[in-house]
Amino acid sequence: MEKTGLLQKEPGAKEPGPARTWRELGLKLTPQRLAILEYLDGNTAHPAAEEIFAALSGRFPGLSLATVYNTLAILRDRGRLLELTIDPSKRRYDPQVKPHHHLICLSCKRIADIEHTFALEIPGALRMGYEITGNQIEFYGLCPDCKKRAKRTGGGGHVHRP
Amino acid sequence: MEKTGLLQKEPGAKEPGPARTWRELGLKLTPQRLAILEYLDGNTAHPAAEEIFAALSGRFPGLSLATVYNTLAILRDRGRLLELTIDPSKRRYDPQVKPHHHLICLSCKRIADIEHTFALEIPGALRMGYEITGNQIEFYGLCPDCKKRAKRTGGGGHVHRP
DNA sequence: ATAAATGCAAAGCATTTGCAGTAAA
DNA sequence: TTTACTGCAAATGCTTTGCATTTAT
Numbered sequence: 526m527e528k529t530g531l532l533q534k535e536p537g538a539k540e541p542g543p544a545r546t547w548r549e550l551g552l553k554l555t556p557q558r559l560a561i562l563e564y565l566d567g568n569t570a571h572p573a574a575e576e577i578f579a580a581l582s583g584r585f586p587g588l589s590l591a592t593v594y595n596t597l598a599i600l601r602d603r604g605r606l607l608e609l610t611i612d613p614s615k616r617r618y619d620p621q622v623k624p625h626h627h628l629i630c631l632s633c634k635r636i637a638d639i640e641h642t643f644a645l646e647i648p649g650a651l652r653m654g655y656e657i658t659g660n661q662i663e664f665y666g667l668c669p670d671c672k673k674r675a676k677r678t679g680g681g682g683h684v685h686r687p
Numbered sequence: 688m689e690k691t692g693l694l695q696k697e698p699g700a701k702e703p704g705p706a707r708t709w710r711e712l713g714l715k716l717t718p719q720r721l722a723i724l725e726y727l728d729g730n731t732a733h734p735a736a737e738e739i740f741a742a743l744s745g746r747f748p749g750l751s752l753a754t755v756y757n758t759l760a761i762l763r764d765r766g767r768l769l770e771l772t773i774d775p776s777k778r779r780y781d782p783q784v785k786p787h788h789h790l791i792c793l794s795c796k797r798i799a800d801i802e803h804t805f806a807l808e809i810p811g812a813l814r815m816g817y818e819i820t821g822n823q824i825e826f827y828g829l830c831p832d833c834k835k836r837a838k839r840t841g842g843g844g845h846v847h848r849p
Numbered sequence: 850a851t852a853a854a855t856g857c858a859a860a861g862c863a864t865t866t867g868c869a870g871t872a873a874a
Numbered sequence: 875t876t877t878a879c880t881g882c883a884a885a886t887g888c889t890t891t892g893c894a895t896t897t898a899t
Contacts, residue, residue, distance in 0.1 A: 548898090548899075551852085551853080552853080552854090553852085553853060553854060553897080553898050553899070554898080555853095555854060555855080555897075555898070557854085557855075558854085573888090574888080574889080575888085587855090587856065587857095588855090588856085589855065589856045589857070590856095590888095590889090591855080591856070591857080591858095591889090591890080591891085592854075592855060592856075594888095594889065594890075595854080595855090595890095598890095608775065610772045610773060610774065610775045611772060612772065613770065613772045613778055614864090614887080614888075615887085615888060615889095616775055616888085616889085624849050628809070628814075628815070628817055628819075630817070631820070637815055637817070639809060639813050640813070641809065641810060641813055643805075643807055645805055645824065645826075647790070647801060647803065647826065648803060651801050651802070651803055652790075653790070653799055653830075653831070654830070654831035654834075655790055655792070655799070655826075655828045655829065655830050655831065655834075656828050656829045656834055657790075657826055657827070657828040658793070658827050658828045658829070658849070659826070659827045659828075659848065659849025660824055660825065660826045660827065660849055661824070661825045661827070661848075661849045662807065662822055662823070662824045662825075663822065663823045663824075663825075664807075664809065664817075664819055664821070664822045665819070665820050665821045665822065665823070666817045666818045666819040666820045666821075667817065667818045667820070668815075668816070668817055669815070669816035669817065672816075672817075672818055686821065686823075687786050687820070687821025687822055687823045710873095710874075713877090713878080714878075714879090715872085715873050715874070715877090715878055715879065716873080717872080717873070717878095717879065717880080719879085719880075720879090735863090736863080736864080737863080749880090749881065749882095750880090750881085751880065751881045751882070752863095752864090752881095753864090753865080753866085753880080753881070753882080753883095754879080754880060754881075756863095756864065756865075757865095757879080757880090760865095776862080776863075776889090777862085777863060777864095778863085778864085850899100851898105851899085852897100852898090852899090853896105853897085853898080853899095854895100854896080854897075854898085855894105855895080855896065855897080856893105856894100856895085856896095857892105857893095857894100857895105858891100858892090858893095859890105859891080859892080859893105860889105860890080860891070860892090861888105861889080861890070861891085862887105862888090862889085862890095863886105863887090863888090863889105864885105864886080864887085864888105865884105865885080865886070865887095866883100866884085866885070866886085867882105867883090867884080867885090868881105868882095868883095868884105869880105869881100869882100870879105870880085870881090870882105871878105871879080871880065871881095872877100872878090872879075872880085873876100873877090873878075873879080874875095874876085874877085874878090
């Protein structure tokens with residue numbers, strides 16, 4: 526089932542499906558790439574390259590991490606995948622490319638999507654002559670699980686994030 | 688001159704100034720650390736470790752990058768410095784720890800601060816039981832300089848960011 | 850047949866760590 | 875004097891690159 530459009534045709538492609546689209550770009554749709562596309566499509570876990578690799582290397586013995594990175598870079602460059610920089614130590618990928626926001630649990634680092642549009646207008650005096658084209662909000666908080674755990678253990682670690 | 692409080696006492700410290708504060712924590716205020724504090728205080732350029740190192744290594748021949756990282760980690764852990772993950776390839780630091788937002792030029796990557804509070808309420812249906820404690824907004828756009836340049840060269844590169 | 854993609858290994862960076870010497874306190 | 879900090883170099887971890895071989899088209 527189709528969830529984020531990753532397996533559908535690209536905006537400019539003449540025919541539907543990923544195979545034709547890739548072919549028209551002079552790119553080849555290999556089994557590895559198709560597996561990555563399928564793994565990512567509709568995935569809301571915001572996986573990093575390593576996790577994608579781990580999830581697929583069972584089915585593809587000898588799959589290379591370089592191939593995963595290669596495919597992710599192509600998808601990202603074509604705007605079919607968002608590269609999240611939320612995690613300072615590794616890049617995470619999000620197949621949901623429609624503008625949306627993130628809700629990050631300060632304790633377990635889980636990232637949830639918020640599909641909602643907020644009307645944000647920067648006061649002119651603060652806009653400094655910039656032309657604003659978009660925004661991306663990170664909400665911080667505690668997920669239900671960690672809220673429960675915090676109550677049980679009474680308190681917890683300090684985190685310096687909004 | 689004092690700008691972001693980095694040279695002032697910590698919330699819990701009994702005496703003013705950075706020296707006493709560090710001493711009370713069992714930490715030593717070395718010339719290197721003081722130089723880093725002074726460089727960062729009021730700095731709105733969101734520098735990375737390497738840039739701080741480059742700026743100070745003239746005055747401190749033999750200054751170590753490890754010392755810069757060490758000091759940044761201490762300040763970050765004590766909540767006196769924000770570690771920005773906006774740039775996927777290196778961490779940037781912001782001495783402004785009061786909640787604020789960022790305005791990023793998609794072309795030159797310059798980061799400006801937006802000191803303004805936006806009232807953001809996530810619709811209950813989308814809140815998924817999370818307890819929200821804060822938010823951080825990244826605005827994307829073009830700075831005045833790049834806007835001018837784009838007009839001159841007619842168009843420019845594509846960037847897949849909001 | 851022809852390009853492009855693959856896997857592997859090596860290289861590249863940013864960041865961290867280990868440690869003997871140095872300097873705040 | 876004591877203990878933390880320093881610089882250096884080595885190590886780590888994520889990501890990228892080079893290249894000979896394989897594979898989609």
